[in-house]
Amino acid sequence: MTGRRKLSGIGAAGGVGLLALLPLAGLPAFYDSFLYIIFYWISLATSWAILSGFAGYFSFGHAAFFGAGMYTTATLSVKFGVPFLVTLPIAAAVAAALAVGIGAVVFRLKQLRGELFALLTLAVSFVVATIILNTGIDGGAGVLTSSVAVPHLMPSPSGTIYLLGLLMCAGTLAITYVIAHSRLGLGLFAIHDDEDVAEVKGIPTFRYKLTAFALSAAIAGAVGGVHAIYVGFLTVSETFGIAVPLYVVLMSVLGGARHWLGPAVGAAIIAASLYAFTSGDQAMIGRGFVAFLLVVAILILPEGIVPSLQRWWARLRTRAATPPAVSEAPGVVAVTGNEKASGKVASLHPQTRAILEIRDVHKSFGGLQALRGVTLDVREGEILGLVGPNGSGKTTLINVITGHFPLTSGSLLLDGTAIGDLPAHGIAGRGIARTYQIPRPFAHLTVLDNVALAAAFGAAELSRAASLVEARRWLDFTGLRAKETMLPADLNLHERKFLELARALSASPRLLLLDEVLSGLNPAEIDRAIGLIREIRAQGTTIVFVEHLMRAVVELSDRIAVLNEGALFALGEPAAVMRDPRVVSIYLGKAYAA
């Protein structure tokens, strides 16, 4: 595998080297220009996809960063005589700074996802355009850059611009490839599918989005810097027009915005066909025809060309290969090792120290008080059953402990350290994991990647290879190993519930919060799940367990905490608590309490 990768790396480098020699071949300048335009669109579309394709934050404001780079290079080289090549990193830095400024505000606001982010970025690019138009930077007359001296990297200036375009393009693709196969990329893919869950699974979403935005803008800025010289004359209406944002979106979506190579394929197709139609009488018909192809492509291949081809290729290969062995029949697989932990079980029942201290925790949503002063200790190694009627605040308590909701007041201590003010990913990193009542897997990641991601960003912060080993261990444990290459949508409900469990466990949590893992399962599946929960505890993990199914609660819990109307109502041994007439009355009404 690594050998093949090295080989393709050498192949790519060789290809770039050969292309770099093209201007020396003495071909007409048309070829330089045509290929430059293709490289230019590949770089722009690919840079756009780093944030918008990978993380799903569709930006319509890519022209703002591209334009900032163009005008930085134009201003510095024309008005201040800065050498052209020196202006390029500055152009990238200016664009990145603009993106960081926008992102630092916008990425803090949960409501600004989806279409609203797209519109906001569009608006920002129009504002930037108007400012440049009405100030000395452009002033409405445009900036002439054709007199800027271009270094003699190649015999002709157009050859030099071609070479720079090629280097930009190769660099952009290399950066994007590395990102797509890194922790950052995995985190961005998870943000795309479900940002809230991503944060709770330990991904620093704010920092990742900001990093992706800055990288994306920096590349666009540098590409803009080169393009400023290529066009020779800059106008605000051309630079900040609708063409750049719309074409990069279309190219990426056509090729497949979630794949590192997708935007490049889309860009090559669209740019080549647009170039073919820019001259002559066919221009309009050609444009219309390209647009028509685009509509058809989007309707038929909504995921994009590259992912669709990949899927088709994978299907072809699995048909050729022997079907995967399903001998590893689902069932409870004995967990190896950890005798130390199972030895500990017996001694768990007596008083142990508190792993989590919940101190007078309040949480209100507007006028609604969901939690009104909960104080509760979770002891190391215990299974604490958390019960209460619907709306009593059980799930809110879990959301507060994991940091998904900030506290209104009160404090949370994990091993004596305050975690109440930490962001959710920080809390996940300290060893708290949860499952969701309604499973929320990352829809576009395979079962294996869903679990491996939690291992990579959980308390142990495993490397990619180690996280895969850990993930497979828990897929074995939950009996999902045979389905590791499937997408979550192909699993049934109880498999998805077990996927939730595997995902929480692979984070190597010290404290595991289970939110109604048993609801919706049939009696046989419930028995299996109860067995799994016992084994998890046997390995030394502390469990808080929200459940309506009283049989399971009584069977599993060492202690039961009853919540009612946002406050702790009762706490103690299962049998004693469940016999308490006041507890019975809040569950079943006063009449049964006697």
Add this chain to the structure above:
Amino acid sequence: MPSMTLLGQSLVSGVLLGGLYGLVALGLSLSWGLLRLVNLAHFALAFLGAYLVYHLGTVWHLSPWWAALLIAPLFFAFGVLQHAVFLYFRVTELTSLLATFGISVIIESALQWIWTADFRRFETHYASTSLKLGPIYVPVVELAACVAAAALAWATWAWLRWTYVGKALRAAAEDPEIAVAFGINRRGLAFLLSGVCAAYAGVAGAFIALISTLAPSQIWTWLGVVFAVVIIGRLGNPLGALAAGVLIGAAESLAMATFSPAWAPVVSFSVLIVLLLWQPDWS
């Protein structure tokens, strides 16, 4: 500081232009808010309508009002057809944006092919007529556009609020599956709404033909400001779209009078940015 007359005049012009913004925004807001489809082709359709009114008026000497009546059912059919295609291919909110961008470019190319890229102006004898209120001129056509926008917005609002069909549409937008479980014919309603939105584009087009100069590339100039209007007015809210249109139109026009015309775009987009960041809860 400009004179009061100038400010008053620009306020009136701005409000009237804002009515037209609201009229164009109306169909876009409805399809986005109630069908979850971002229909970029709405702008192209409005300009197609404008060119048809222009053509019927200059070549066949048909009054724009009759032309609008003729176009509206045609566009209704187009909207239904477009929705049928989108439904068949299970178009989502995001892919609708891309697909309708493609449709817009197709329409733009067709406009350019038939009517060329030159600027066209629909000359009518009332195009330059104005009422005079004290020192302020009120152009008749723009007043009519504003009145039509208000009437359509109000009628749509009443339709959504008080009729069974309107309530069913709002319910289906809120939670499609539950609405269907309660016996709402969501597919049928979606076809109806899609047709209505397209017909509104035709009506807006008739007024665009009367008020502004036509060129195929102008399709894109309306994009930013109308999207700002749609968001500020809240998705799917007809009266909100009208109010936001008037607000933006007036703000732009006053900014042009007090500062410089070149700064006008900043006004609507700054308003949009501030509102997106601040997110007041006024629905």
